[in-house]
Every structure is written in structure tokens, then in C-alpha cells.
Amino acid sequence: MPLLELEEVGKHFGGLPAVDGVNVGVDDGEVLAIVGPNGAGKSTLLKLIVGLERPTSGTITFDGRRISGHPTHTVSRLGIAMVQQTPRVFPNMSVLENATLGAIFGSDAGGRTESEALAMGREILTIVGLGDRHGDQVANLNLHERRFLELARALAGQPRLILLDEVMAGLNDAELSASIEMVRTIRERFGITVVWVEHVMKAVMQLAERVVVLNFGRVLAEGPAETVMRDNSVVEAYLGAGDVNNA
Numbered sequence: 001m002p003l004l005e006l007e008e009v010g011k012h013f014g015g016l017p018a019v020d021g022v023n024v025g026v027d028d029g030e031v032l033a034i035v036g037p038n039g040a041g042k043s044t045l046l047k048l049i050v051g052l053e054r055p056t057s058g059t060i061t062f063d064g065r066r067i068s069g070h071p072t073h074t075v076s077r078l079g080i081a082m083v084q085q086t087p088r089v090f091p092n093m094s095v096l097e098n099a100t101l102g103a104i105f106g107s108d109a110g111g112r113t114e115s116e117a118l119a120m121g122r123e124i125l126t127i128v129g130l131g132d133r134h135g136d137q138v139a140n141l142n143l144h145e146r147r148f149l150e151l152a153r154a155l156a157g158q159p160r161l162i163l164l165d166e167v168m169a170g171l172n173d174a175e176l177s178a179s180i181e182m183v184r185t186i187r188e189r190f191g192i193t194v195v196w197v198e199h200v201m202k203a204v205m206q207l208a209e210r211v212v213v214l215n216f217g218r219v220l221a222e223g224p225a226e227t228v229m230r231d232n233s234v235v236e237a238y239l240g241a242g243d244v245n246n247a
Helices: 042-050 072-078 095-105 114-127 143-156 173-190 201-207 232-239
Strands: 004-013 016-026 031-035 057-062 080-083 161-165 193-197 210-215 218-223
Touching: 004 042, 016 042, 016 057, 016 218, 031 042, 031 201, 042 057, 042 072, 042 080, 042 161, 042 193, 072 080, 080 143, 095 114, 095 143, 114 143, 114 173, 143 161, 143 173, 173 193, 173 201, 210 232, 218 232
Parallel strands: 031 193, 031 210, 080 161, 161 193
Antiparallel strands: 004 016, 004 057, 210 218
């Protein structure tokens, strides 16, 4: 049984389908990439899973429990966290204070002391490359660092499933390589299932065990990255001409 299962999930805005009858299952411990052209419904799909949007139709099940339409705080307590394109951090707090919030309020926070939460925050900050910035104010971080701080806060809550929305957008080659290794470390160290919306094909090809391609809110293709990203319908809808590894 999949850890996460979407059955005929749809979301309409003003009668127009952003997500249209999506069926996807995600196994425990899997890294699944969701790709597609702009406006394909990728980010909306993540928001439906985490409770930021309510589905118009269909069912979303997590660990055997229906979560469709549940509020975000309920979904979070069940063990689902999300990192969005625009980081939602607290700029007047320190980096460590932000990360520690995840350890205090996350799905595995019950019974954790303040000192344990701080230790968890420091550990996670080191993993995401912000270990030497723990005393800094968040206002001093750039956009990419804020994204990774939000990732640290999500991880500090020890979720079973984490949703990543284009967290590698705009990185240079060195930052991208470090980020790919970071996601590998997260999965191997914590056993977290990852559902990941991404446009950076280099990262998708290196990390994703399976790829789902959305187009106009529907699943266009699904399978191993090497196979799916060379499917003619995918190339036409999303990549255009050229080598996928250079996209």
C-alpha cells in the first residue's frame, strides 16, 4: 500500500481545472519528481496534499488515512511538511530559532524538551549547510539560504513525507551539486519520502527514482526518469528540442 495515494484528485479555479483527475501513488522512502510546463498544476498539487488548498474532487490518503480537505496544521501533525518556492520564515528571529520551531511544533514534537529542540535545530542546520549561520538574523540570508532554512525547519519536525517546490531554482553549478547531495543525505539519514516539483533537469535525472509529468493538470507520463524524460509526448509538451541533460 502506498504511503501517499491520490485518486482522481481535481482542483478547479473559477471552473477551470488546475488539477484534473490525477492518480498517483508514492511508496514509503521514495523520491518522486513532478515535472511539467508552467501552469501544469504541479504546485497546486502539492498544496492540495499539504492542505493549503481544498480539492474539488477526489481523495488523498496518507498512511491509510484520508486527508483530503484537512487543514494544514492537521496534515503537518500527521507527518507531512512542505517547503515552498517563496520561503515562509520569521525574519526577526535568528536562524537557529527558526529551525527550532520545527522541532517544537513538528509531527514528532511530543515530549521534546527545549534543549532537545535546540540540539535538533543545530543538527539539521548543519545538514542543510547553515551550521555556521545559526546565530545570524534571518534578514541577513539570501533567497536560497532562506529556502534551505525553511527546509531545515521542516526536517526538524521529523516528517515522514516532505514536499519540495522548486527549492533548487536559480542555483549555480556548485550550489546545485551541494543541494543534490543534501537531498540524498536527507533521504538516507532520515528515511524521509520526498515528493519534489522541479524544473532543473540535472537534479531530476540524478535524484528522482520515478518521475510524473503533468500537462494541463493531468498525468501525461510516469515512470523511471531516463525513460520518461525521453518520451516524445513529454519532449513536445515540456522540454522542446534538445538533450534532456542540458535542459
